[in-house]
Structure formats: C-alpha cells, structure tokens
Amino acid sequence: AFDVLVVGGGPAGAAAAIYAARKGIRTGVAAERFGGQVLDTMAIENFISVPYTEGPKLAAALEQHVTEYEADIMNLQRAVKLIPASDQGGEHEVEFESGARLKSKTLILSTGARWREMNVPGEAEYRNKGVAYCPHCDGPLFKGKRVAVIGGGNSGVEAAIDLAGIVGHVTLIEFMDEMRADAVLQKKLRSLPNVEIILGARTTEVNGDGTRVNGLTYEERASGEIKRLELEGIFVQIGLVPNTEWLTDSPIELSQRGEIVIDEHGMTSVPGIFAAGDVTTVPYKQIVIAMGEGSKAALGAFDYLIRH
Ligand code: FAD
Numbered sequence: 001a002f003d004v005l006v007v008g009g010g011p012a013g014a015a016a017a018i019y020a021a022r023k024g025i026r027t028g029v030a031a032e033r034f035g036g037q038v039l040d041t042m043a044i045e046n047f048i049s050v051p052y053t054e055g056p057k058l059a060a061a062l063e064q065h066v067t068e069y070e071a072d073i074m075n076l077q078r079a080v081k082l083i084p085a086s087d088q089g090g091e092h093e094v095e096f097e098s099g100a101r102l103k104s105k106t107l108i109l110s111t112g113a114r115w116r117e118m119n120v121p122g123e124a125e126y127r128n129k130g131v132a133y134c135p136h137c138d139g140p141l142f143k144g145k146r147v148a149v150i151g152g153g154n155s156g157v158e159a160a161i162d163l164a165g166i167v168g169h170v171t172l173i174e175f176m177d178e179m180r181a182d183a184v185l186q187k188k189l190r191s192l193p194n195v196e197i198i199l200g201a202r203t204t205e206v207n208g209d210g211t212r213v214n215g216l217t218y219e220e221r222a223s224g225e226i227k228r229l230e231l232e233g234i235f236v237q238i239g240l241v242p243n244t245e246w247l248t249d250s251p252i253e254l255s256q257r258g259e260i261v262i263d264e265h266g267m268t269s270v271p272g273i274f275a276a277g278d279v280t281t282v283p284y285k286q287i288v289i290a291m292g293e294g295s296k297a298a299l300g301a302f303d304y305l306i307r308h
Contacts, residue, residue: 010036012277035059122206130213152179
C-alpha cells in the first residue's frame with residue numbers, strides 16, 4: 001500500500017509525485033498515458049523560465065524527473081473505480097481496467113481534461129498545424145493572421161476577444177442563432193473592429209494545403225448554402241471535458257461541469273482524497289498552473305498524513 005497514490009501522469013500528477021516522494025513517503029503514480037495533454041502539444045512558449053520547448057520533450061522530462069525519486073510509476077493503467085476508505089484515516093482503493101487494485105492512505109486525482117473536438121474532416125489532420133484549442137498557449141503563433149473561433153459560449157467569446165488583440169482578423173462561428181456567452185462579453189466582442197460574427201453556421205470541414213490550414217468550410221444552416229473562409233488558424237472552443245467519468249458513482253463532489261471540487265489545500269469533499277490540475281474546478285487550464293496545483297495537493301496530502 002502507498003501513503004500517496006497519484007492517479008494521472010500529466011504535469012499535475014508528475015509535480016504531485018515529485019513533491020510527495022521528496023517527503024520520503026511511499027509514493028505511486030498510475031496513469032493511462034504518462035505525459036498527458038503535453039504529449040499532444042507542439043510548441044510550448046509559456047512554460048516559465050523555458051522560452052521554448054515542445055510537448056514530447058517536456059513529457060519525457062517530466063517522467064525523467066519523477067524517476068529520480070523512489071516513486072512507483074505505473075503507466076498504461078486506466079482507473080475505472082474509486083472505493084473510498086470506510087473510516088477516516090483508513091485506506092482508499094482504486095480499481096484499474098487491468099483488474100489491478102491499489103490501496104493508499106491518500107489519493108491525488110489528476111486525470112486532467114480533454115478538449116471537445118468538432119469531429120469534421122481535416123480537424124485531426126491539421127491539429128497543431130493551424131487547428132488549436134488553447135488561445136493562451138497558441139494565440140501569439142497567429143500574430144497578424146486570420147483566424148476563426150468555433151463556439152459562442154463564454155470560452156469562445158473570451159478567446160475571440162483575446163485573439164482580436166493579437167491576430168489580424170477573427171471570425172467567430174456559432175452553430176445556434178445566438179451566442180450563449182454572457183451579455184457583457186458579447187457586447188465587448190461586437191465593439192471590436194477586426195471581428196466578424198457568423199451565427200447559425202455549422203462547420204463542415206477544415207481545409208488545408210497538405211501542410212497547414214488555409215480555410216474553413218461551413219454550412220449556413222438556414223439556407224443550406226456551403227461557404228468557405230480563407231484563414232490561417234482555427235481555435236475550437238466548444239468545451240473542455242474533465243476526465244471524471246470514472247468518479248460519477250463515487251462520493252467525490254463534482255461541479256455541474258463534472259470538475260472535482262477542491263478546497264484551498266487541494267482536498268476534495270472526501271477526507272484524504274486530493275485533486276489537482278485540469279480535472280478540478282481551478283480556473284485557467286495551463287501547464288504551470290497544473291504543476292503548482294499538483295505540488296500543493298501533495299503538500300496537502302502530506303499534512304493530512306502527519307495528522308492521521
Ligand atoms: P493532463 O495533462 O490532461 O494529464 C492527465 C493524466 O491523467 C494523463 O496522464 C492521462 O493519461 C491520465 N488519465 C486520464 N484519465 C485517466 C484514468 N481514468 N485513469 C488513469 N489515468 C488517467 N498549456 C500551457 O501551459 N502551454 C501550452 O502551450 C499548452 N498547449 C496546449 C496544446 C494542446 C494541443 C493541448 C491539448 C493543451 C495545451 N495546454 C498548454 C494545456 C496543458 O496541456 C494542460 O493544462 C495540462 O497538461 C494539464 O495537466 P494535468 O496534469 O492537469 O492533466
């Protein structure tokens with residue numbers, strides 16, 4: 001059994017494992033895919049103190065750093081069930097798809113999130129080649145260029161406002177006949193000179209020249225007419241889904257969006273079970289934030305252990 005078992009091996013999980021292992025306590029990390037979303041990322045320019053790196057390189061460095069310590073890394077392990085301790089200070093149990101079961105006095109859940117995709121032709125092909133999901137991350141790569149933002153909810157409209165200050169032109173495309181974003185955001189968006197809003201439009205294809213995105217095709221839903229925009233980038237903002245499906249039968253409190261609710265020490269609603277990173281309610285999903293949150297949850301778990 002472990003003192004700390006981290007479930008998830010992205011930036012949050014790696015940071016949690018390092019902080020826990022450095023306390024000299026029995027630490028394990030079980031992850032479906034060590035590295036997490038970072039593995040799907042190309043250029044990273046906002047990992048503070050490292051002006052430029054690439055996802056696979058950072059993911060390898062994360063794993064390398066964890067292996068410097070006596071933490072058990074269990075890769076390719078997908079958690080399917082959480083069985084909380086029956087009494088306070090008892091052991092929690094996690095069941096994996098492989099049938100394996102692991103016990104630990106504390107848990108740190110850091111299973112991250114995934115961007116909802118449009119699932120149209122060209123989207124996967126041009127991912128990181130013009131198709132982007134994170135304006136804070138990739139906005140500056142499109143300086144002076146033409147981009148589209150897909151989605152008129154709060155995140156889409158915020159992204160469009162943010163991008164309008166960096167890129168040349170932004171077209172916001174919303175499926176419904178109106179945007180769902182807060183009125184104050186919509187007003188701000190409409191006040192910007194380099195933004196066009198297209199409502200009632202269904203994106204049907206991401207176009208490219210074989211190397212990079214060069215356009216987007218959409219259907220005007222009312223008329224059924226097919227139209228094409230010439231542009232260099234597409235930011236898909238139709239939702240970030242937390243990886244908490246495996247927790248819905250557990251007593252862990254989730255927000256309406258399915259994110260794990262945590263307190264200022266990173267503890268969930270179940271004593272001894274902590275969470276960190278994109279899977280939680282903490283706003284702004286970023287690598288440095290996930291690492292900070294993972295470190296905090298490990299220190300929270302250590303504090304809990306010395307009291308129980
Ligand atoms: P994740 O990275 O999502 O890691 C989750 C971990 O949990 C993975 O190991 C996963 O396999 C595992 N897992 C999931 N479900 C289970 C399960 N049931 N059982 C076991 N393990 C499970 N951020 C930046 O700061 N800068 C950038 O430039 C940047 N660019 C990005 C580009 C792209 C294309 C994407 C998708 C994201 C980008 N981000 C960027 C966001 C950043 O990657 C995330 O904020 C960060 O990775 C979150 O870390 P995390 O550890 O919370 O979760």
